[in-house]
Amino acid sequence: MFLAWSEIKKNKLRFLLITSILLLVSFLVFFLSGLANGLASMNREAIDTWKVDAVLLTEESDKSLYESALNKEVADELDAKETAVVSQMGAIANNGDTKQNVMLFGIDRDEFIKPEVSEGDPTFYVQNGVVASDVLKDEGFKIGDTLELSSSDTELTIVGFTEKARFNASPILYMKLNDMQKIKFGDAYTMNKDIVNAIVIKDKEWDALSLPDNTEIIETETFIENLPGYTEQNLTLTYMIYFLFVISAAIVAIFLYVLTVQKISMFGLMKAQGISSAYLARSVIAQTFILALIGVVLAFGLTLLAGSFLPNAVPIMFDIPTMIIYGLILIVVAILGAVISVWTIIRIDPLEAIGG
Amino acid sequence: MVLELRNAKKTFGEGNTLVEAMKETNFVVERGELVAVIGPSGSGKSTFLTVAGGLQTPSEGEVIINGKELSQLNEKQRSKIRLQEIGFILQASNLVPFLTVDEQLELLNKVKKDNMSKDEQRKLYEDLGITKLHKNYPSDLSGGERQRVAIAKALFSKPAILLADEPTASLDSDRAFEVMELLRNETKSNQTATIVVTHDVRLIKYVDKVYKMTDGVLRLESSAEADVTE
Numbered sequence: 009m010f011l012a013w014s015e016i017k018k019n020k021l022r023f024l025l026i027t028s029i030l031l032l033v034s035f036l037v038f039f040l041s042g043l044a045n046g047l048a049s050m051n052r053e054a055i056d057t058w059k060v061d062a063v064l065l066t067e068e069s070d071k072s073l074y075e076s077a078l079n080k081e082v083a084d085e086l087d088a089k090e091t092a093v094v095s096q097m098g099a100i101a102n103n104g105d106t107k108q109n110v111m112l113f114g115i116d117r118d119e120f121i122k123p124e125v126s127e128g129d130p131t132f133y134v135q136n137g138v139v140a141s142d143v144l145k146d147e148g149f150k151i152g153d154t155l156e157l158s159s160s161d162t163e164l165t166i167v168g169f170t171e172k173a174r175f176n177a178s179p180i181l182y183m184k185l186n187d188m189q190k191i192k193f194g195d196a197y198t199m200n201k202d203i204v205n206a207i208v209i210k211d212k213e214w215d216a217l218s219l220p221d222n223t224e225i226i227e228t229e230t231f232i233e234n235l236p237g238y239t240e241q242n243l244t245l246t247y248m249i250y251f252l253f254v255i256s257a258a259i260v261a262i263f264l265y266v267l268t269v270q271k272i273s274m275f276g277l278m279k280a281q282g283i284s285s286a287y288l289a290r291s292v293i294a295q296t297f298i299l300a301l302i303g304v305v306l307a308f309g310l311t312l313l314a315g316s317f318l319p320n321a322v323p324i325m326f327d328i329p330t331m332i333i334y335g336l337i338l339i340v341v342a343i344l345g346a347v348i349s350v351w352t353i354i355r356i357d358p359l360e361a362i363g364g
Numbered sequence: 365m366v367l368e369l370r371n372a373k374k375t376f377g378e379g380n381t382l383v384e385a386m387k388e389t390n391f392v393v394e395r396g397e398l399v400a401v402i403g404p405s406g407s408g409k410s411t412f413l414t415v416a417g418g419l420q421t422p423s424e425g426e427v428i429i430n431g432k433e434l435s436q437l438n439e440k441q442r443s444k445i446r447l448q449e450i451g452f453i454l455q456a457s458n459l460v461p462f463l464t465v466d467e468q469l470e471l472l473n474k475v476k477k478d479n480m481s482k483d484e485q486r487k488l489y490e491d492l493g494i495t496k497l498h499k500n501y502p503s504d505l506s507g508g509e510r511q512r513v514a515i516a517k518a519l520f521s522k523p524a525i526l527l528a529d530e531p532t533a534s535l536d537s538d539r540a541f542e543v544m545e546l547l548r549n550e551t552k553s554n555q556t557a558t559i560v561v562t563h564d565v566r567l568i569k570y571v572d573k574v575y576k577m578t579d580g581v582l583r584l585e586s587s588a589e590a591d592v593t594e
Contacts (some may be wrong), residue, residue, distance in 0.1 A: 014467055018463075
């Protein structure tokens with residue numbers, strides 16, 4: 009540590025350069041992880057709030073909520089601890105000023121997925137009243153707004169807002185199941201009023217439930233992964249992050265190797281004097297650790313700072329534990345990058361260094 | 365005796381390309397003794413120095429430092445012997461470029477015990493005239509100052525054997541004589557066995573024995589005792 013730190017103090021510029029590169033790479037890793045997290049959250053935050061274990065859909069829907077249609081009586085046949093029915097439809101809502109792509113979720117009053125109202129009337133269950141995702145506030149929607157729907161003459165009224173209510177990147181409007189079914193099926197309401205898209209289940213033992221014909225039960229995580237675009241988006245960002253790990257290892261490896269080669273004769277002289285390879289190798293590792301730690305910690309702070317200046321439209325959401333793990337990985341791969349230098353040091357022949 | 369070469373020989377290559385860099389050599393140095401090995405370049409002086417210093421093992425014969433036979437040891441163990449028993453003053457400046465004079469010595473404290481105390485170190489600085497330089501980096505020093513720091517560094521670890529390769533090469537005559545005087549004093553006061561490899565014959569008046577290296581053959585040229593009897 010003594011040797012490592014003394015060298016950094018004496019040659020500030022060159023170590024500043026490598027630290028700044030590590031800082032930028034780390035910044036990008038943290039930023040992408042925030043973006044991945046934010047984008048994932050746009051897709052899944054509503055389901056996460058429900059805390060359900062599994063989702064029941066029709067078999068032929070191939071795990072898609074939109075294509076699934078089943079009778080809500082099915083919920084009673086299931087021997088699950090807790091269930092809730094979900095009827096879904098996409099629409100464009102217009103409050104007179106702004107049009108917004110939304111998702112209507114019709115739910116039953118007494119069931120557990122009923123949203124916690126953060127603002128407005130907590131007993132939202134009124135005729136054609138909706139509790140809207142609070143992201144709509146940023147778009148200019150207010151409590152009391154009357155919403156025209158693209159596919160129906162029925163007008164809805166915003167009676168409240170709720171947090172964390174997006175599904176597959178659309179803000180949700182929660183409403184009374186029956187009102188919703190009238191909008192959804194129009195003239196065919198009477199015939200279809202019991203047809204919902206899915207039944208969500210809170211039961212750790214969901215695997216053991218006996219299922220009605222033509223239905224399929226899937227774990228919540230599988231259900232989310234099958235949301236359109238979700239997995240593709242996530243994998244893209246995850247691969248970028250993994251690639252950045254490789255890049256940072258390579259950068260550190262090249263930089264340290266060049267520094268080490270420059271110092272071969274010095275290391276040789278030190279070895280001639282009996283300073284062990286292990287001590288010199290530890291010094292290089294300690295140096296890498298110091299540089300990586302400084303770079304990662306600064307990047308961490310910078311990322312959080314930059315995140316706080318971004319407009320809400322940027323779907324970035326920092327998950328501190330994930331960032332800490334990524335930070336540790338960055339430090340570890342940087343140290344792996346020092347391995348080539350360590351190997352070089354071990355192979356230096358002290359005899360050559362003194363010209364014997 | 366602290367260092368002994370017993371029938372030690374160093375050859376490179378084989379067959380037609382065989383080179384005998386150092387022919388069979390017997391050499392002994394005692395504690396408190398200052399000896400010089402003189403000879404023209406290419407005579408095998410450096411080979412002798414590196415074999416005696418445990419940087420390479422002889423092709424044949426034995427090198428015994430403080431009772432330990434070096435050819436029995438691996439590089440790691442020899443490295444430890446070098447650290448514990450030997451102080452090197454090398455022709456190439458053996459200073460670490462990014463350490464101050466104080467830190468050069470401090471580094472040895474990190475890797476080895478039983479070095480000089482703070483007081484001894486202060487006295488060493490005074491003897492060498494480098495007291496004012498203690499916070500300087502090697503790049504701020506003149507060649508002579510650097511050499512004196514290298515000597516301080518070699519002596520700091522209180523070695524049993526001090527091996528100096530052209531220690532006065534970059535010094536003017538006055539400084540060179542001062543350094544030899546100093547090496548002599550340190551040899552006597554610390555009971556170090558000191559070997560100075562040099563081509564500068566003016567220095568031999570400071571040493572107890574002079575060996576001459578010619579074409580890989582080392583032989584005793586003169587000794588102080590012999591001078592006295594003459």
